[in-house]
Amino acid sequence: AQKITQTQPGMFVQEKEAVTLDCTYDTSDQSYGLFWYKQPSSGEMIFLIYQGSYDEQNATEGRYSLNFQKARKSANLVISASQLGDSAMYFCAMRELNTGFQKLVFGTGTRLLVSP
Amino acid sequence: AAGVIQSPRHLIKEKRETATLKCYPIPRHDTVYWYQQGPGQDPQFLISFYEKMQSDKGSIPDRFSAQQFSDYHSELNMSSLELGDSALYFCASSRPGGGPGQETQYFGPGTRLLVL
Numbered sequence: 001a002q003k004i005t006q007t008q009p010g011m012f013v014q015e016k017e018a019v020t021l022d023c024t025y026d027t028s029d030q031s032y033g034l035f036w037y038k039q040p041s042s043g044e045m046i047f048l049i050y051q052g053s054y055d056e057q058n059a060t061e062g063r064y065s066l067n068f069q070k071a072r073k074s075a076n077l078v079i080s081a082s083q084l085g086d087s088a089m090y091f092c093a094m095r096e097l098n099t100g101f102q103k104l105v106f107g108t109g110t111r112l113l114v115s116p
Numbered sequence: 117a118a119g120v121i122q123s124p125r126h127l128i129k130e131k132r133e134t135a136t137l138k139c140y141p142i143p144r145h146d147t148v149y150w151y152q153q154g155p156g157q158d159p160q161f162l163i164s165f166y167e168k169m170q171s172d173k174g175s176i177p178d179r180f181s182a183q184q185f186s187d188y189h190s191e192l193n194m195s196s197l198e199l200g201d202s203a204l205y206f207c208a209s210s211r212p213g214g215g216p217g218q219e220t221q222y223f224g225p226g227t228r229l230l231v232l
Binding site for chain 1: 147149151157158159160161164166171172174204206208219220221222223224225226
């Protein structure tokens with residue numbers, strides 16, 4: 001069964017600094033997708049970045065990048081130049097692509113607090 | 117860009133009542149997903165539909181049912197509501213397959229259900 005582990009319940013970072021949010025995963029499927037979502041206190045779930053298991057390069061989207069280490073089964077999110085608006089809950093999620101299942105399985109999340 | 121629309125945004129019901137949540141996917145997206153997020157928890161997959169057929173099923177109670185209509189909108193029907201059904205219910209949608217990013221699920225703002 002697929003599983004996502006986020007070991008950091010909370011993280012603090014100062015404005016303008018970079019921060020890494022950890023995510024490890026477990027799957028027996030060779031083809032899978034990894035996702036990061038941001039959930040502000042208002043509740044919506046905002047898609048940030050996607051990494052496919054066969055992608056050779058790490059994904060990047062603006063200030064977000066994904067440090068994908070396939071052998072270690074980790075997919076850490078790096079946020080550069082943190083902003084106050086980055087304060088939110090961040091979820092790592094995975095979808096297995098060969099099983100026919102469509103569900104996303106989420107980790108327990110990391111709450112990021114950006115201080116001035 | 118158009119996003120996933122969910123209605124209502126907030127709903128208060130009594131125990132044993134019924135509720136219907138509606139979801140309108142992003143235009144030209146053919147797959148919808150429903151997730152339930154309890155307080156302080158990660159989202160849990162309930163059910164998904166592709167081209168109006170149920171495509172995957174998660175931990176959806178028997179008291180809940182869902183369907184996707186010809187215009188691709190979806191409804192989640194919840195009967196005999198219990199206190200434990202109080203949660204944030206998300207609908208997500210994804211576009212037809214082919215190419216990177218096809219697997220990305222875009223979430224709506226959620227319906228916050230409170231059962232008293």
